[in-house]
Amino acid sequence: MKNIKLKNLTSFRLGGGARVMYCLEEKNAPLILKNLIKKKINYFVVGGGTNIIASDKGFEGVIVKISFNKIQVLKSGILCDAGAPLMKLVNEANRSGFAGFETLAGIPGTVGGALFGNAGAYGKEVSEGLSKIKIFDGSRVRWIAKNKCAFAYRDSIFKKRPWVILQALFKLKRGDKKNLIKKSKEIICIRNKKYPPDLKCAGSIFKNIPVKSSMGQKLIKKMPPEKIIGGKIPVGFLLETVGAKGMRVGEIRVSEDHANLLINNGRGKADEVKTIINNLKLKIKRKYGVVLEEEVRYLE
Ligand SMILES: Cc1cc2nc3c(=O)[nH]c(=O)nc-3n(C[C@H](O)[C@H](O)[C@H](O)COP(=O)(O)OP(=O)(O)OC[C@H]3O[C@@H](n4cnc5c(N)ncnc54)[C@H](O)[C@@H]3O)c2cc1C
Incomplete structure (x- = not known):
């Protein structure tokens, strides 16, 4: 095209x-x-x-x-093309009685993109049930085992190597179909309120901060303990404390509900997004002495 x-x-x-x-x-x-x-x-x-x-x-x-997006349900798991929507994988897994993806319901994008950033929600990450990934490594197609993918919170080896993810094999535990489907439905309800379907955004802009990281250790003393969720300091909370909510540059604004979410009204520019990102980073650096890391990727 x-x-x-x-x-x-x-x-x-x-x-x-x-x-x-x-x-x-x-x-x-x-x-x-x-x-x-x-x-x-x-x-x-x-x-x-x-x-x-x-x-x-x-x-x-x-x-x-x-663009390839086949999903094959196997006896002990699922073989999935990188281009398959993550939601399709969640639905297939739920319907087949495979547990592990149910809380990822509603995360938009493909399985390839999810593995690239080790997407996750509600305490689970897409890499958890993974067995191996088929990649193109620049010269040939080959499989790599999960333990060679350096998965961590919103991180993987794919952020450091120019490899293209082609397919993934998940080995999954059994679960009760009805419960899995119910869980996904509940999560979609919550998410639809947070992210109405027509919202022009890229999800969370910055990564949260694991308490165990050096940044986390720097911040922990300044954090109200009830704000720490799943071993992470939510960047949204830090951003709120520097007055991020409702901040606006041109046609881009920080959500009034989630300080880690930028919204385009439809006429926004990437430069406006970057100006807000840089402003927010500066405010956090000044107040807390740490440098926020983007979860979003730049296409430029
Ligand atoms: C409303 C909304 C809510 C969101 N909620 C969440 C959430 O709860 N949790 C979460 O983790 N994320 C969330 N996100 C972010 C996003 O949906 C995930 O990061 C998603 O997994 C990205 O997948 P994608 O296919 O869209 O990737 P893209 O945006 O297309 O690409 C992202 C990066 O992955 C690379 N990439 C994509 N496919 C491949 C491939 N096959 N091989 C190699 N590299 C590849 C791209 O080059 C790029 O660098 C949300 C986003 C939105 C808009």
């Missing part, structure tokens, strides 16, 4: 253009990626585009969209 608008590829609905986008299918993926590398053409992999801030200037290279 030619002359793509990045705002149409991302849930934040902003960004300039890209001249070319390849929609990768399972069979042509390695060949197309190999050719791009051989010709030294810069490329950026996009899944669901739900965790991306795309530059207003657009992207000079090629956008590579992971």
Whole structure:
């Protein structure tokens, strides 16, 4: 495809253009990626585009969209293409009586994108039931075991290596179908209030801060204990204390409900997002002496 608008590829609905986008299918993926590398053409992999801030200037290279999305339910787990929506995986797992994904219901995006950032919610992460991942490593397709993926809170080896995730094999424990489906429904209800379906955003902008990290140790004494959730200091709370809620630059604003959420009214620019991000980082650095880390990725 030619002359793509990045705002149409991302849930934040902003960004300039890209001249070319390849929609990768399972069979042509390695060949197309190999050719791009051989010709030294810069490329950026996009899944669901739900965790991306795309530059207003657009992207000079090629956008590579992971378009294969098969899900196969096996005896002891699920084999899933990287381009499958995470929600489809949650539903398949629930319906098949496999536990582990039910609390991830409602996280938008693809399985590839979720594994890249080790997406999670309500105490669970997508990598938990993972057995191995099929990747294209720049020269060949191969499987890597979970213990080689360096999964941590919203982190993985994929943030450091230019590998493309193609498929994932999950080995899952059994659960009660009815309960799993019920749990997912409950979570979707909660999430729909937090993120109405037409909200133009990229989810949480910054990562929360694990108490055990050096940043966490620096902050812990200043935190009311009841604010610490699941061993993490919520960045939303820190941002509230520096008056982030309702802050606005141009057409982008910090949500009145969640200080770690930026919302585009539809006419926003990536530069406005970046100005707010930099302002917030500065305020937190001044007040707490720590530097916030973005969870969102920049496409530029
Ligand atoms: C309303 C809303 C709510 C959200 N709630 C949550 C939440 O509760 N928990 C949470 O963890 N996240 C949440 N997010 C963030 C986002 O949905 C997740 O990070 C999601 O897993 C990203 O998947 P994606 O396919 O959209 O990735 P994209 O946004 O397309 O890409 C994100 C990064 O992953 C890389 N990538 C994507 N696919 C591949 C691949 N196949 N191989 C290699 N690299 C790849 C991209 O290059 C990019 O760097 C939310 C976002 C929104 C908009």
